Structures are given as structure tokens and as C-alpha cells.
Amino acid sequence: xxxSSSSTPNSNNANTNTTTTRPRxxxxxxxxxxxxxxxxxxIGLISVRTYLFIQESxxxxxxxxxxxxxxxxxxxxxxxxxxxxxxxxEKERNSAIHRLxxxxxxxxxxxxxxxxxxxxxxxxxxKDFPLLFEGPSAVLKEVTHEISRxxxxxxxxxxxxxxxxxxxxxxxxSSNIPSEDSILAxxxxxxxxxxxxxxxxxxxTGHVDVVPINDESKxxxxxxxxxxxxxxxxxxxxxxxxxxxxxxxxxxxxxRGSLDDKNGVYEILEALNQIRRENLLQQPDRxxxxxxxxxxxxxxxxxxxxxxxxxxxxxxxxSFILDEGGMIADHxxxxxxSPVAFVANAEKxxxxxxxxxxxxxGHSSMPKPNSCIHMLSKAMIQIQSNPMKAHISILRxxxxxxxPLSNSMIFKIVAANMDLFAPFLDYVLSYVGGAPxxxxxxxxxxxxxxAGVAENVLPSTGTLLVNxxxxxxxxxxxVLKHLEQVVLNVATKTDSTYSSNLTVTALPKNCDExxxxxxxxxxxxxxxxxxIHQMQPDVFVVPYLFIAGSxxxxxxxxxxxxxxxxPMRLVKAHDDLxxxxxxxxxxxxxxxxxxxxxxxxxxxxxNEMLKDRP
Numbered sequence: 001x002x003x004s005s006s007s008t009p010n011s012n013n014a015n016t017n018t019t020t021t022r023p024r025x026x027x028x029x030x031x032x033x034x035x036x037x038x039x040x041x042x043i044g045l046i047s048v049r050t051y052l053f054i055q056e057s058x059x060x061x062x063x064x065x066x067x068x069x070x071x072x073x074x075x076x077x078x079x080x081x082x083x084x085x086x087x088x089x090e091k092e093r094n095s096a097i098h099r100l101x102x103x104x105x106x107x108x109x110x111x112x113x114x115x116x117x118x119x120x121x122x123x124x125x126x127k128d129f130p131l132l133f134e135g136p137s138a139v140l141k142e143v144t145h146e147i148s149r150x151x152x153x154x155x156x157x158x159x160x161x162x163x164x165x166x167x168x169x170x171x172x173x174s175s176n177i178p179s180e181d182s183i184l185a186x187x188x189x190x191x192x193x194x195x196x197x198x199x200x201x202x203x204x205t206g207h208v209d210v211v212p213i214n215d216e217s218k219x220x221x222x223x224x225x226x227x228x229x230x231x232x233x234x235x236x237x238x239x240x241x242x243x244x245x246x247x248x249x250x251x252x253x254x255x256r257g258s259l260d261d262k263n264g265v266y267e268i269l270e271a272l273n274q275i276r277r278e279n280l281l282q283q284p285d286r287x288x289x290x291x292x293x294x295x296x297x298x299x300x301x302x303x304x305x306x307x308x309x310x311x312x313x314x315x316x317x318x319s320f321i322l323d324e325g326g327m328i329a330d331h332x333x334x335x336x337x338s339p340v341a342f343v344a345n346a347e348k349x350x351x352x353x354x355x356x357x358x359x360x361x362g363h364s365s366m367p368k369p370n371s372c373i374h375m376l377s378k379a380m381i382q383i384q385s386n387p388m389k390a391h392i393s394i395l396r397x398x399x400x401x402x403x404p405l406s407n408s409m410i411f412k413i414v415a416a417n418m419d420l421f422a423p424f425l426d427y428v429l430s431y432v433g434g435a436p437x438x439x440x441x442x443x444x445x446x447x448x449x450x451a452g453v454a455e456n457v458l459p460s461t462g463t464l465l466v467n468x469x470x471x472x473x474x475x476x477x478x479v480l481k482h483l484e485q486v487v488l489n490v491a492t493k494t495d496s497t498y499s500s501n502l503t504v505t506a507l508p509k510n511c512d513e514x515x516x517x518x519x520x521x522x523x524x525x526x527x528x529x530x531x532i533h534q535m536q537p538d539v540f541v542v543p544y545l546f547i548a549g550s551x552x553x554x555x556x557x558x559x560x561x562x563x564x565x566x567p568m569r570l571v572k573a574h575d576d577l578x579x580x581x582x583x584x585x586x587x588x589x590x591x592x593x594x595x596x597x598x599x600x601x602x603x604x605x606x607n608e609m610l611k612d613r614p
Contacts, residue, residue, distance in 0.1 A: 046417050053416030057404035067533065088593055096596065097253060097589050099128045100266045101226035104255035108209050118294050121208060122187060129269055131276045139276060140189040140290060147310045148184050185295040185303035191288040199286040199614060200319035202606055205551060206264035207293035210257040211581050218583040223256040251589045258587040259580050261324050264566050265292055271599035285607050296551045299510050304551035311558050318559040319613055320524050320606055323552040325564015328539055330571040335408035339539045341532050344546035344564030345525065347553055349470030349514035351506055353483055354463055355379055358501040361460040370494050372451050372462035375502065379490050380446045380464060386486050390426040390440040391473055392418065394545055401542045438547040442474045469547060470514040480506050515556040524561035527609055531601035535594065567598035
């Protein structure tokens, strides 16, 4: 009786518990089913998109391959004849390499501190290219003096230093060196056509100034020796009269400027010299300007900027501009084993911002909780923690074109579903930082922090310098507003009294907006693409955003079609990328001669393909 009666309540309790939990089961099950079906649907969508993307990519790869093979067979020039891949005889090959060698032996580090070095370099250049610069039949006429006169430089000696014409190579520049304010740190030459009043000219540009040497002891050979080394046989030569075995990629020319950017300038000159020597072009269809900068590495303020101002005042625009900025990445990416030519069709802007804080000074024995240094440190951390919005559209185009070359399925899946993965990519790139992050957004780099005058005094003021590289679609004003908001949040969260003591200012010197984006599916871009295919048929061509700086930040104001590309191959196994501005800068002689051929093709193709353009 007791047993029976005692079990009944337990049974009732069990039933009650069962009854109370049952209504939850269908809801949980339904939610689980919804999530499961959503995941299956998402996986299905991603799979279908990826399959279609791979199919389209395979078709594009096949089409691109056929185009490269077709264009690699021949190159058109103005007389509609064809000539095969440009071959160099031994004499011309050696001469071309020794001309670059002699240029590297001039330590052209600063355009003002040792201006004579630049004059000596140009004197040597004029001697080395008589077909271009010497005599009445020389095709390149110097117009630097016209720009100097137009810009009204207030230096009585300016004509002596910048007006040497293409018919004179023995002018002395050892005295009367112009001041920094009056100097024009560029030389401008033009190959005139009969249509120069009717057609927009083209510009080919580079620079001969180089960055300083940080630690010469880490160089295998002196940085300005121009040493030529065959690393296969361990033989070397620095004599301009020596025979060079340039048939192998193991022969290198060492020296500062061999990759940035004396090689680029001399590739342009060698291409023009080759065109004149082989009589490939009697006269161009439009003017060809060759602009050689001497202060690119320090911003181009006295070179490219002044040249640009002159052209703007004269209302001279260009149909096509080609500068440094791109290169061939050979095995630079983990899953891409094909060489890829990155052609810059846009360039990031540049601006320095100063964050200043005012504080109450005091003795260091009685430190305050929020000193100037505390506030600047907090501002610096918050700036790094609050990046500007990523422009995934910039990355999308590049990934779409690189993905077919990759053997990674993950890469292809991401490329096919960029809209779905955009938030994830934004987070990952922001976290990883470096070059991948710099491609998609404006970057902030705190570079100088200054505060305090004595070890036992709390500073009354402090400044933080933030170097920014502006992505296209972000203006200097946009960045200023972003930084002001970040700094204001720091001030109000710390102490509201600081909100008026923390200020952000854009420093006007060397501030440049990001460039406009030049088209990548137009005739002008195809001039470069076709030329690469003709001379480097194993290379794929991809447009990209140049995240560093070049003289193009000025020249892009002169044309809607401005591009950056140096045809040199940078091989990861050889650490070529690290050699730019680094130790043991060098270029293989084979790489150099191949690059000259690409410039030759670009000049001839531009002359032919732009004939119907104004």
C-alpha cells in the first residue's frame, strides 16, 4: 500500500516533467533543420559558383594562351612589316650592358647635395647614345631649358645647369650649382613628329636618383662599382671593355639603381636606340617625350611636380604615360607558379597627419594619470585598431585574374564568391597587415612621436606623426575626418577636458590624393599587354594598385591613361624583391636585355595602335 502509493507521485512527476519539456523539442528541431538546410543551400551555392568560375577561367586561360602564342610570333611596326623576337648580337649586347654599368658607377643619391654627379651622368649618357643625342640627325631634342624659362626660376645660373641641348655633351657643370629652390630636377627630351600640333604625345619616364646605402659592409661588391659577375663560373668584371656571357640568367650586374630605376631609364634609351639603329621607325606618329627624374626617391617636388606644372600651364595632355611601378612576379606567391606581370593602373596617395596634444606640465615625481605621452599612446593604439573601410572591389579584380593561375581550390572558392567572403577578407587582411592589407584600404603608419624636454618634467605638449597611404576612393578630407573621430573618442573616453586639447592636422607638404584608376580593358592598357605577350609569352598580365610611390603621382594629372610597369623579373628564389632599396641590388643581364625588347615593342605598338586616336 505504502509502496504503491509512494510510486504514484513519482510517476506523476515523471509525466509532468516529460510533458513540460516536449514543447521545446519541435522548436529546437525546426531551428536545427533550418540551419542545416541553410548550410546545405549555402554550400550548394558556393559549389555552383565555383564550378562556373572554374569553367569560365579555363576558357579565359585557353584564350589568353592562344593570344600570347599568336602575339609572341611577331611584332607590328609602322610600315606593317614584321620582325621576330629581337635578338642581340654579341657586340650590341655587351655595349648595352656596359652602358648601364657606367650609369650605375655614378653615385646619384641626392640631386641637390651633389648636383655635379647628375651632370656627369648625363654627359656620359649623351656620349653613350649618339644616335639619340648627338649631331643634326639626333632624334631626341632637349626641351628642359624651355620648361626652366617658362617656370621662371629665379637663379641666374639656371640656364647653365639645365639647358644643355642634345647636340652638346661637353658642357661643364662644375660651378654655379643652382640652389634647391631654383633647381629643376628633371631632364626632358622629345622625339618630334609631323603631327605634334594635332595629336596628343606619349610619355616614357623614369628616374636616375637612387636611395642611400645603409650598410656597405653587407654588400658582396661595392654598391657603385657596377660589378658584372657570372655566378656560374665565379668570374667577374668591372671593365667596360670586357666580353660578357649574357646568354645565361646567372650573369648579374650589381649596383645601386640596377633595379630601381637606372635600369628603367636605360631600357627606354636602349629601346629608342635599337629602333633608330635597326631603322624600325623613321618618325613617330605623335611626339614621344622622355622625362628623366632626379629626385623621385624624395618625392619629386623639384622634378616631376615642376614638369607637370609646366605641362598643365601649357595645356599639354598625354595620350599615354608609362612609368615604373609594376614588375613580373616570378614564383612570388605560394600557389601561383606562373610568372605574372603586374601593371599598375592606379597609385595610392600620400599624406602626413600630425596629432597634437596640450597638457598641464608637472614634476615627474607626481605623475598624472593621463599625461601627453599617455594620450598619444592611446591615440596611436586606437588608430591601429580602427582601420578605414576596405575597398574589396580593388582586390576582386586582381583575385579574379590570379585565381585561374593558382593550384589552390580555396583560392578559387574565395575568388568565385567574393561577395560572400568580403567581410571575412576585410577582417583577415586587417589582422595580417602588410602588402595584402595595403592593397585594399588606406593605411596608417605612426612613424614619429615627440614629447618631453627633460627626464624629470611631464611634457606640456606632444605630437604624433601618422604617415598615410590613401587608397583610391578615399580623399585626404575623408582620412582627416576619420582620424579626428578616432582621436575625439580617445579624448572623451579618457577625460572630456582633453577633447579640445587633441587636434589633427594634415601637413600640406608632399600631400597627394590617390590617383584616378586608369582602365584595364582599353586600347591603352592593351598596348602594354600585347607587348608583354610578344616579348615575354610565358607571362600573364594583371592590373594592380601600386601601393608605394613614384613620379606618376604627379604625371597622372596629365593623362587618363597612365600606367606603371618595369619589365624586369623578380624571382622569389633569388630574393630579388628584397634587393630593391636593400643590399646587393642586382639585375641579370638576360633580364635587362629582355626588358629592353619589351620597351621596344611598347614604343612600336603605341605608335601603330594609337594612330586613330587624337
